Amino acid sequence: MSKLDKAALGEPDTTAPSAPDDAFLSVRDLRIHFDTDDGLVKSVDGVSFDVRKGKTLGIVGESGSGKSVTSLGVMGLHRSARAKVTGEVWLDGQELIAADPDEVRRLRGRKMAMIFQDPLSAMHPYYTVGQQIVEAYRVHHDVSKKAARQRAVEMLDRVGIPEPAKRVDGYPHEFSGGMRQRAMIAMALVNNPELLIADEPTTALDVTVQAQILDLIRDLQKEFGSAVIMITHDLGVVAEMADDLLVMYGGRCVERGPAEDVFSEPRHPYTWGLLGSMPRLDREETDRLIPIKGAPPSLINLPSGCAFNPRCPYADIPKDNVTRTVRPELTEVGGSHWAACHMTQEQRERIWTEEIAPKL
Amino acid sequence: MSDDKTVSEPDTSGSTLTKDTTADGDVLLKVTGLQKHFPIRKGLLQRQTGAVRAVDGIDFEVRKGETLGVVGESGCGKSTMGRLITRLLEPTGGTVEFEGKDITHLGTSDLRPMRRDVQMIFQDPYSSLNPRHTIGTIVSAPFRLQGVQPEGGVKKEVQRLLSVVGLNPEHYNRYPHEFSGGQRQRIGIARALALNPKLVVADEPVSALDVSIQAQVVNLLDDLQDELGLTYVIIAHDLSVVRHVSDRIAVMYLGKIVELADRDKLYKSPMHPYSKALLSAVPIPDPKRRGVKSERILLKGDVPSPIAPPSGCRFHTRCWKATEICKTTEPPLVELRAGQRVACHHPENFEDQQPQDTTLLSSAKEVAADNGAAAPVEK
Numbered sequence: 001m002s003k004l005d006k007a008a009l010g011e012p013d014t015t016a017p018s019a020p021d022d023a024f025l026s027v028r029d030l031r032i033h034f035d036t037d038d039g040l041v042k043s044v045d046g047v048s049f050d051v052r053k054g055k056t057l058g059i060v061g062e063s064g065s066g067k068s069v070t071s072l073g074v075m076g077l078h079r080s081a082r083a084k085v086t087g088e089v090w091l092d093g094q095e096l097i098a099a100d101p102d103e104v105r106r107l108r109g110r111k112m113a114m115i116f117q118d119p120l121s122a123m124h125p126y127y128t129v130g131q132q133i134v135e136a137y138r139v140h141h142d143v144s145k146k147a148a149r150q151r152a153v154e155m156l157d158r159v160g161i162p163e164p165a166k167r168v169d170g171y172p173h174e175f176s177g178g179m180r181q182r183a184m185i186a187m188a189l190v191n192n193p194e195l196l197i198a199d200e201p202t203t204a205l206d207v208t209v210q211a212q213i214l215d216l217i218r219d220l221q222k223e224f225g226s227a228v229i230m231i232t233h234d235l236g237v238v239a240e241m242a243d244d245l246l247v248m249y250g251g252r253c254v255e256r257g258p259a260e261d262v263f264s265e266p267r268h269p270y271t272w273g274l275l276g277s278m279p280r281l282d283r284e285e286t287d288r289l290i291p292i293k294g295a296p297p298s299l300i301n302l303p304s305g306c307a308f309n310p311r312c313p314y315a316d317i318p319k320d321n322v323t324r325t326v327r328p329e330l331t332e333v334g335g336s337h338w339a340a341c342h343m344t345q346e347q348r349e350r351i352w353t354e355e356i357a358p359k360l
Numbered sequence: 361m362s363d364d365k366t367v368s369e370p371d372t373s374g375s376t377l378t379k380d381t382t383a384d385g386d387v388l389l390k391v392t393g394l395q396k397h398f399p400i401r402k403g404l405l406q407r408q409t410g411a412v413r414a415v416d417g418i419d420f421e422v423r424k425g426e427t428l429g430v431v432g433e434s435g436c437g438k439s440t441m442g443r444l445i446t447r448l449l450e451p452t453g454g455t456v457e458f459e460g461k462d463i464t465h466l467g468t469s470d471l472r473p474m475r476r477d478v479q480m481i482f483q484d485p486y487s488s489l490n491p492r493h494t495i496g497t498i499v500s501a502p503f504r505l506q507g508v509q510p511e512g513g514v515k516k517e518v519q520r521l522l523s524v525v526g527l528n529p530e531h532y533n534r535y536p537h538e539f540s541g542g543q544r545q546r547i548g549i550a551r552a553l554a555l556n557p558k559l560v561v562a563d564e565p566v567s568a569l570d571v572s573i574q575a576q577v578v579n580l581l582d583d584l585q586d587e588l589g590l591t592y593v594i595i596a597h598d599l600s601v602v603r604h605v606s607d608r609i610a611v612m613y614l615g616k617i618v619e620l621a622d623r624d625k626l627y628k629s630p631m632h633p634y635s636k637a638l639l640s641a642v643p644i645p646d647p648k649r650r651g652v653k654s655e656r657i658l659l660k661g662d663v664p665s666p667i668a669p670p671s672g673c674r675f676h677t678r679c680w681k682a683t684e685i686c687k688t689t690e691p692p693l694v695e696l697r698a699g700q701r702v703a704c705h706h707p708e709n710f711e712d713q714q715p716q717d718t719t720l721l722s723s724a725k726e727v728a729a730d731n732g733a734a735a736p737v738e739k
Contacts, residue, residue: 062570162661176662177434206433206597208659211641215658233571236643240650259647275645277575279604281627282644288582289604291575295540 023050023090024227025074025112025195030087032066032073039300043069045251046087051244053194056221056228058242058259060235060274062296066251067231071197074229075114076104091195110140113193117200119180123172129156129183130168137190155186159216178209182216189220196221197229202237214241235278239263247271250297250307253330257337267339267348269312272356283360290359306342314351318342388459388559388591389422389445395453396440400667413666414440416615417454419693422559427585427592429606429623431599431638433663437615438595442563445593446480447471458559476506479552483564485544489536495522495547496532502554521550525580542573546580553584561593566601578605599642603627608699611635614674615666617693621700629709631702634675657731673705680727681706683717 032044044066051057059067072078076096078085089096091111096104116122124132133152134145141148149168156164159182172180181201188196198217202210214237221228230241238245238259245262247255247270255268266272276290294311297303305324309315315323323342330338333345341348397411415437422428430438443449445456447463455464463474479502482488489498499518503510510517519529525546536544545565552560565581566574578601584590596602602609609626611619611634619632630636637657659678664670670677676686685705693703696710705714720728 062572178662207599207641208433208638209662210643211656211658214643234643235571235645239645239647240643242647263645263647274571277572278645279578279600280645281600281603281639281642282646282649285603285624289575289578291579292572293576295542295573296570 022052024053024092025051025229026088026090027070027074028088028090030070030073030089031085032069032078033084035082035084036300041299042251042302043299044073047246047248047251047253049244049246049253049256051195051227051229053227054221054225055243056230056241057244057246058238059229059231059246059248060233060238061248062233064296064299065248066299067248068199070248071114071199071229071231075108075112075197076101077108106140109136109193110191111193112195112197113188113191115181115185115188115196115198115201117203119177119184120172122184123180123187125172128169128171129175129187130170133168133183133187133190136187140191151190152186155190156183158220159183159186159189160212161186177205178212181205181209181213185213185216185220189224192224193226194224195227195229197231199231200233201230203232203234210237217241235263235274247274250302251299252307253338253340254308255337255339256330257334257339261334261337265334265337265349265352267333267337267345267352268308268341269314270308271339272352273311275360276356280360286359306340314343314347317347386424387421388424389593390457391421391445391454392419392457393454394418394441394444394451394456396437396444396449397452410667413615413669415444415451416666416669418612418615418617420610420617420620422591422593424558424591425585425589426607427594427605429602429609430593430595430612431597431602431609432612433638434597435614435663435666436612437666438612439563441612442480442561442593442595446478446561447474448480472506476502476508476555477558479555479557479560481545481548481552481560481562481565484568485541485548486536486568488548489544491536494533494535495527495539498536498547499551499554502551506555508555517554518550521554522547524553524584525550526576540573542569542576545569545573545577549577549580549584553588556588557590559591559593561595563595564597565594567596567598574601581605599639611638614663614669616674616703617701618675618704619700619702620693621702625697625700631696631700631707631710632675632704633679633681633706633708636708660727660730673703676721677723678727680724680731682721682724683714683719684721685714685717687721 028048030044030047034041034043047070049057059070061067073085074089085097087097091107130149130152133155134148137148137151153164153168156168161167161179161182175183202213205213218241230238232238242259245257245259246253247268249270255262255266255271262271266275273292277292279289292311297307303310305326306328309323328340328342330340333339394415395417396415397413399408400410400412401407402409418441430441432438440449444451451464455462458474458478463471496515496518499521500514503514519532522529522531527543527546539547566577569577585592594602594605603623606623608622610617611632613634619626619630619635626635627639630639637659640656661678664677672688673686673691676682679686691703691705693701695701696707706712
């Protein structure tokens, strides 16, 4: 890496959470940049988090906020010449970014696995569901085809597919959307991974099926004690699944903390905006939603200072135009609850309790 | 409604009045026994071997100035319904009346005057705009097709429309790819509004958009309804969005309307077990609720195939209250409570319609057992 690149990357994130020893996955100052013809796309620009075994981390954000790129980065799936990945990813005491790609490949699928949003494009249309699960199993286990097939049937049964012994020979297109998603979960879990990353696992599904799938993921997590990262734009889904929450905007984390605190006392205007944008069934009908004005920024040309400043209604509260010149760092606003905003704690507390919360 | 140029109907004066008298205001669109069966052909001779019964006998009406929400799972026929009432598809049975005129089987040229009054907003803002046309061309297409010459010229009118939907009128000459998803959806809305329609059918207007943009578009639709006195049929699968925008809501299951009710009645006390299950499945954005024993009803399996729908009540294969009669007799859609029509033999939150029939089907027992106390079985 040239000096210039290092300068562009800036100082390492000093506000990274101190690594608890029991974290199964620790991500430190992860940066993933893509060199394109239009310029450098800073998809992820300094993100740090921890996930413990048996716990679920929810990552929320709009499209282009870098949430999927983060998860692919953890899985080591950005190895193309164009992607520049820096930072540290510690999985069970082993660093992955600097590790040998072959080593990461051995871990992928066994220690960490991923559920994708669209099972129709994530599964191969030419092979039966069974063949694909068998392959995933035999890559990591030295067993006979017969034993692996037995395992595949067992997994399909476990994820609630009726008549698994018959469906194992079915092709992906013969499955309905919900069943396909179940089959993919079966494939991801066939090696009992200790880290499961679910990237918008229910976005393409109906609510009734979504409820089934979320239930399934929760049950399986309880059974296997895995760490789960749940990536979604649906705050309802994270509220239901996540123990901790990470809110991303423009490739950076703007708020992070225990899910209950982030929902009950959010401390970043963007989180307020997300909560206000969403019609809610558990509240009385409101007249109007409170949208965030404008649109998400381009990752090539992020606004200077706080990336959220052009859309933030409170950008002028901090003095000296600081929101437009200085990028705010994450600061602790409560027990392991962090937010990156220039407003003082008191200002944010006042705005939240007086202006935002009553309207939600 | 300032510029009704060519419309000669007397409704121009009434349009402002109807907004206040919508309670049981005039019926704008009336649908009776609407059916759409798509044939399945097989073999060398392409003989018809069956049909996908996408919409299978539905009745409802849309009143002037109101918003009717249509919800249901994918494959329940809600989009087909939207295409039938805009006559993008021709029904195989039943009638569609728009302003008292039967439009069920009108040909292309007879439909043209009606096309002006009924417009559609599509789900995918990427595929519903021609990438080779400028925004100006796209939004002015309705004027060209209908041969309408708006006051002050087409360009001025298009620019006015662009500013109505919150876009910069100077972007007249830009192409769709220069806009974001939310902006493209606004372009689609501007096009739909060009001819001052009376009815706008929106098929999943916000589901392709980000949360923050979703709220902008929902608010825009709201404002336009207030300003222009529009009538909406909004088809969506997101129950929280539907509640936010609708006055009345139709719940569809396998080509049928199972419940048609005023918004508050449906969300406070749904009567059809399917509506109840659907509502209970919506995740609530409040982590504090997680510890509390959820009242969620988990339905088993998937929606049955519309090629061979179950006999009797179509929901009986997944319902926890299903009895023998549900298997044999199809429940009619009847008004059990003022403003709430339900098609069910054993409705929730209301007295049983078939109290003599108490033996549950074995499938119902399974569902009930799975849900434990969540779905108590009344005996």
